[in-house]
Amino acid sequence: MRILRVTVCSVCAMAVCLSMLGCSERTQAESTANAKKVIVIGFDGMDPRLCKRLMDEGELPVLAKMRDNGGFSPLQTSMPPQSPVAWSNFITGAGPGVHGIFDFIHRDPAKQCSPYYSAAKTIVGEDGWEVDQHKIPLEFWPFNHNPTQTLLQRHGTPFWDYLDEAKIPVRIYDIPSNYPPSESKHGHMCCLSGMGVPDLLGGYGSYQHFSEETQIFIDEDGGMRSRIVFDDNKATAKLFGPHHTYLTKPKRVETEFTVYRHPSEPTVRIDLQGQSILLREGEWSEWNKVDFELAMPSFLPNAHANGICRFYLQEVRPKFRLYVSPVNIDPSDTGGQKVSEPVDFVEQISKELGLFYTAGFQEDHKALSNGVFKDEEYLAQANYVLKERRNLLRYAKENFDDGFLFFYFSSTDLQAHMFWWDSDDPHPTRSPSEAKKYNAVIEDLYKSMDAVVGDFVREYGDDALIFVMSDHGFSNFARQFNLNTWLRDNGYIEPINCQSLIGTQPGATPDWERTRAYSLGLNGLYVNQLGRERDGIVPPSEKDELLNDLTRKLLAIRDPRTGKPVIARVYRSDEIYAGPHVKDAPDLLIGYHRNYRASWASVLGSIERNVLADNDSAWSADHCIAREEVPGVLFSNRRIEKVDPALIDLAPTILEEFGIPRPKSMTGRDVFDAKVTAR
Numbered sequence: 001m002r003i004l005r006v007t008v009c010s011v012c013a014m015a016v017c018l019s020m021l022g023c024s025e026r027t028q029a030e031s032t033a034n035a036k037k038v039i040v041i042g043f044d045g046m047d048p049r050l051c052k053r054l055m056d057e058g059e060l061p062v063l064a065k066m067r068d069n070g071g072f073s074p075l076q077t078s079m080p081p082q083s084p085v086a087w088s089n090f091i092t093g094a095g096p097g098v099h100g101i102f103d104f105i106h107r108d109p110a111k112q113c114s115p116y117y118s119a120a121k122t123i124v125g126e127d128g129w130e131v132d133q134h135k136i137p138l139e140f141w142p143f144n145h146n147p148t149q150t151l152l153q154r155h156g157t158p159f160w161d162y163l164d165e166a167k168i169p170v171r172i173y174d175i176p177s178n179y180p181p182s183e184s185k186h187g188h189m190c191c192l193s194g195m196g197v198p199d200l201l202g203g204y205g206s207y208q209h210f211s212e213e214t215q216i217f218i219d220e221d222g223g224m225r226s227r228i229v230f231d232d233n234k235a236t237a238k239l240f241g242p243h244h245t246y247l248t249k250p251k252r253v254e255t256e257f258t259v260y261r262h263p264s265e266p267t268v269r270i271d272l273q274g275q276s277i278l279l280r281e282g283e284w285s286e287w288n289k290v291d292f293e294l295a296m297p298s299f300l301p302n303a304h305a306n307g308i309c310r311f312y313l314q315e316v317r318p319k320f321r322l323y324v325s326p327v328n329i330d331p332s333d334t335g336g337q338k339v340s341e342p343v344d345f346v347e348q349i350s351k352e353l354g355l356f357y358t359a360g361f362q363e364d365h366k367a368l369s370n371g372v373f374k375d376e377e378y379l380a381q382a383n384y385v386l387k388e389r390r391n392l393l394r395y396a397k398e399n400f401d402d403g404f405l406f407f408y409f410s411s412t413d414l415q416a417h418m419f420w421w422d423s424d425d426p427h428p429t430r431s432p433s434e435a436k437k438y439n440a441v442i443e444d445l446y447k448s449m450d451a452v453v454g455d456f457v458r459e460y461g462d463d464a465l466i467f468v469m470s471d472h473g474f475s476n477f478a479r480q481f482n483l484n485t486w487l488r489d490n491g492y493i494e495p496i497n498c499q500s501l502i503g504t505q506p507g508a509t510p511d512w513e514r515t516r517a518y519s520l521g522l523n524g525l526y527v528n529q530l531g532r533e534r535d536g537i538v539p540p541s542e543k544d545e546l547l548n549d550l551t552r553k554l555l556a557i558r559d560p561r562t563g564k565p566v567i568a569r570v571y572r573s574d575e576i577y578a579g580p581h582v583k584d585a586p587d588l589l590i591g592y593h594r595n596y597r598a599s600w601a602s603v604l605g606s607i608e609r610n611v612l613a614d615n616d617s618a619w620s621a622d623h624c625i626a627r628e629e630v631p632g633v634l635f636s637n638r639r640i641e642k643v644d645p646a647l648i649d650l651a652p653t654i655l656e657e658f659g660i661p662r663p664k665s666m667t668g669r670d671v672f673d674a675k676v677t678a679r
Contacts, residue, residue, distance in 0.1 A: 037400075037460060038464065039467070043468065043633075063453060077631055086472055091178065093649075098580070104118060109526075115521070156665060159666075160191075163660070168403045174389075177195065201243075201327060205361050205366045207364055208223070208323075209324070213227075214226070214227050239327075241255065241290070284384065290309055306333045309326070331346045334347065353391055357385060363418075415441060418619060421621065427620060429618050453635070473633075478595045478620075479615060480597060483602050485602070486557070499606070516537065597624055632647065640672070649670070
């Protein structure tokens with residue numbers, strides 16, 4: 001995604017001011033009428049197996065008390081158990097057939113298998129006025145009816161719309177699968193978007209790294225590395241910003257900063273746009289503002305994209321290494337970029353708390369996976385994220401009187417991806433002792449989250465319904481499976497020397513006139529269907545037979561190293577989904593056994609030599625497998641009556657608590673209704 005809007009027109013500003021009244025002022029009558037409180041604490045990735053063990057060992061006393069009072073159950077996750085899908089289930093009270101999110105990655109069948117991020121889409125306005133090297137979009141003028149805009153791709157109605165309509169105050173902090181945030185039609189909902197919000201460069205973790213021993217290049221996942229050269233202990237480097245999309249040939253804007261290295265001490269001074277940042281080796285800076293100016297024609301004022309970043313001085317000598325965080329959208333001045341509802345809710349928060357992360361992925365796991373961070377450096381950065389989240393939690397509590405409150409923690413997911421390892425099997429990147437050491441980090445994190453829940457129970461337990469929930473659990477990720485390689489080797493993708501689904505090199509990409517099935521994303525398999533895919537060949541009348549053949553063969557796959565089955569379940573989308581968007585789903589969903597997952601390369605269509613290989617990444621744990629393998633958790637300060645509750649059950653339960661009947665679009669049921677049977 002790119003930063004395409006940097007101003008807010010006066011009409012929009014007026015609308016924002018009006019909507020702000022719903023977040024800052026309510027009449028006494030409304031406050032009295034809506035005195036109920038429902039609080040949901042979302043711990044992404046919290047695992048029921050680990051919770052049970054730690055509760056049994058006396059390490060999670062608050063959660064154990066909820067369990068002992070009947071307020072605990074594993075929580076059935078989505079299929080696939082990917083965060084955008086799972087949180088969309090929670091938000092809509094329905095499955096992917098209703099909300100239309102099936103994976104992190106979707107494909108456009110009209111372009112054969114062109115992959116894109118599933119949850120948000122930027123539509124570039126076609127209208128523009130070319131002046132010299134500039135193309136000025138008509139969005140600068142109020143009469144434009146075709147502006148550039150980023151659209152939320154999650155369908156269905158979020159449960160908070162019904163609360164908003166009923167004049168029940170809603171406060172939501174960092175929720176995934178809601179960027180750009182859905183609008184409050186009645187002025188009683190405030191939301192800060194979480195997972196899905198890009199950084200200022202339009203990526204999802206575009207760190208920048210400067211050292212004396214590298215040339216300029218961009219990592220496959222968006223991180224940028226640059227060589228820095230000192231002359232008499234002084235060096236000048238460039239910090240990259242967003243694309244200047246108002247040019248006929250868009251290019252990245254940049255700004256210079258200067259590094260002064262002390263001649264003998266392990267310290268530096270960084271000068272950036274009038275700011276002087278003093279750092280010792282191993283020290284992090286606070287947030288620093290950075291302004292990227294987008295030069296415009298002389299008759300227009302220059303546009304600006306406002307960001308914030310942090311510097312981490314890793315090493316001064318003998319090899320200088322400086323890490324710069326992804327440039328986040330400045331929460332104190334977003335320039336009209338909508339990361340909250342209303343648009344300046346985030347700015348209200350910033351006035352109280354100062355600067356903070358706004359990007360959806362805040363723990364910089366890419367830096368660890370790519371060797372820019374060491375384990376301890378990643379842990380320090382992740383703990384800073386958690387510190388900020390606790391600070392935001394304090395703000396959330398201070399501004400919550402009644403109604404609905406949702407608060408999200410990413411730490412239990414993004415630290416688990418990098419540190420979880422709960423077996424004696426060889427770890428992808430660590431020694432046995434190091435694997436145990438860092439797995440203990442997750443256990444300590446669970447203990448600290450138990451204390452967070454304890455604070456809520458002490459403060460609100462007597463007069464609020466409290467839920468603690470997660471979207472899925474966790475598993476080791478030791479072996480990776482390339483589904484496209486298997487499809488090629490078994491004759492479903494032709495020719496046999498095909499290396500990628502995407503590209504133009506003859507022979508290296510599929511002959512679509514002979515290709516019957518392909519895979520994109522973490523769990524999806526698509527039939528190359530006649531009349532649906534651009535180059536489809538499989539008639540709909542032959543589809544069932546092909547899917548049955550694929551299912552049988554996939555379930556029979558064994559890992560030649562261990563003899564164990566790789567795939568636990570194969571799900572047909574037309575059997576597990578219902579709703580208007582089933583037509584957009586993968587035809588089959590692949591549910592891997594624990595320890596296995598789709599290979600890194602296969603997610604975006606690369607076809608490797610081997611079907612199975614060791615996972616060699618620091619990203620050593622995952623959950624994108626069979627849903628039965630990785631349920632989430634559900635705790636409550638009230639007894640849970642429903643057997644086998646699911647993510648889709650929470651939205652209707654919340655509405656029922658406020659006296660709002662379950663909408664027809666929601667397929668979930670009230671978890672406190674003992675008459676509801678298991679699925």
